[in-house]
Amino acid sequence: MQNETMVDVQGLVKSYGSHTAVKGVQFQVKKGEIFGLLGPNGAGKTTTIEMLVGLRKPDEGTATLAGFDVKKEVNKVKEVIGVQLQSTSLFELLKVEEILHLYASFYPRNINIDTLIEDMLLTEKRKDRIKGLSGGQKQRLAIALALIHDPEIVFLDEPTTGLDPQARRTLWDIVLRLKEQGKTILLSTHYMDEAHVLCDRIGIMDQGELIALDTPTNLVKKLHSTSTIEFHLNNPPEQEWFLKMEAVEKVSIKDTFVQLYTDNLQQALTSLIQLSTEHNLKIEDLQTRLATLEDVFITMTGRSIRES
Numbered sequence: 108m109q110n111e112t113m114v115d116v117q118g119l120v121k122s123y124g125s126h127t128a129v130k131g132v133q134f135q136v137k138k139g140e141i142f143g144l145l146g147p148n149g150a151g152k153t154t155t156i157e158m159l160v161g162l163r164k165p166d167e168g169t170a171t172l173a174g175f176d177v178k179k180e181v182n183k184v185k186e187v188i189g190v191q192l193q194s195t196s197l198f199e200l201l202k203v204e205e206i207l208h209l210y211a212s213f214y215p216r217n218i219n220i221d222t223l224i225e226d227m228l229l230t231e232k233r234k235d236r237i238k239g240l241s242g243g244q245k246q247r248l249a250i251a252l253a254l255i256h257d258p259e260i261v262f263l264d265e266p267t268t269g270l271d272p273q274a275r276r277t278l279w280d281i282v283l284r285l286k287e288q289g290k291t292i293l294l295s296t297h298y299m300d301e302a303h304v305l306c307d308r309i310g311i312m313d314q315g316e317l318i319a320l321d322t323p324t325n326l327v328k329k330l331h332s333t334s335t336i337e338f339h340l341n342n343p344p345e346q347e348w349f350l351k352m353e354a355v356e357k358v359s360i361k362d363t364f365v366q367l368y369t370d371n372l373q374q375a376l377t378s379l380i381q382l383s384t385e386h387n388l389k390i391e392d393l394q395t396r397l398a399t400l401e402d403v404f405i406t407m408t409g410r411s412i413r414e415s
């Protein structure tokens with residue numbers, strides 16, 4: 108059933124001492140969806156995932172995975188989930204196929220290991236020791252280990268952090284193939300492009316809260332600004348000055364870097380050039396581009412995901 112809710116999270120809260128890392132997050136993920144938690148470091152993504160997979164006990168709230176309660180039905184939950192964590196440490200001296208057989212022995216039900224090795228593009232490395240693998244290969248092995256018992260729901264915590272662009276793209280293909288196989292995937296990331304390419308829906312997290320939740324396209328649409336004009340200006344005037352310009356919806360200024368958000372690029376550019384000529388402003392490095400998820404985060408929080 109495609110519309111079946113596989114992940115149902117209701118008001119999860121978790122504090123470390125006096126610091127509340129997750130402040131009542133709430134979301135659902137349907138069967139076969141890729142759902143992304145997108146946010147800067149420290150937003151609470153890992154803590155949320157750890158509560159769902161049974162590694163941390165929520166202070167408040169409830170969650171079910173494939174209908175099983177994460178607090179009360181821990182063993183059932185373990186059967187239906189596969190987990191790749193940021194800190195997965197593998198037995199470095201084992202060979203790739205050895206660790207897969209070892210993990211397979213932990214479960215009553217397994218998928219075919221040869222197929223898994225092929226799917227994770229590890230065929231040439233199957234007889235190599237783990238310590239000799241590249242970052243991308245280790246990450247693919249970690250995902251293989253998460254899939255060995257053929258789980259319905261797969262958790263991937265920042266699966267491409269630290270990987271080079273080529274290795275990231277390879278991993279994206281693997282995640283998309285898992286979706287094709289009908290898996291439900293919950294992943295966390297602080298890469299906007301990754302969230303955009305992979306996720307059917309995204310929950311944007313900041314400081315322990317889900318501040319927005321929608322499809323990538325709708326999140327950008329809700330900005331009411333399809334384009335961004337960016338430039339540098341020595342001593343830029345206050346935001347209000349730019350907001351008086353025709354067709355400019357929002358403004359962000361960081362030192363000399365100015366971003367104007369607009370739904371009418373031509374009109375906004377015309378008034379920018381007119382006004383800058385009138386006031387003798389020296390605009391440098393002018394660029395225009397389509398709005399992205401990064402712009403959604405900036406307009407909602409006033410900060411960039413990368414600088415948070």
Ligand code: ATP
Pocket residue numbers: 123128146147148149150151152153154155265297
């Ligand atoms: P990252 O991408 O850096 O892992 P995140 O969004 O996954 O970020 P969390 O790791 O969940 O965020 O951390 C949320 C907040 O809780 C941060 O302020 C972090 O410092 C704090 N935190 C996380 N784990 C612990 C812990 N074991 N003890 C105390 N504080 C913690």
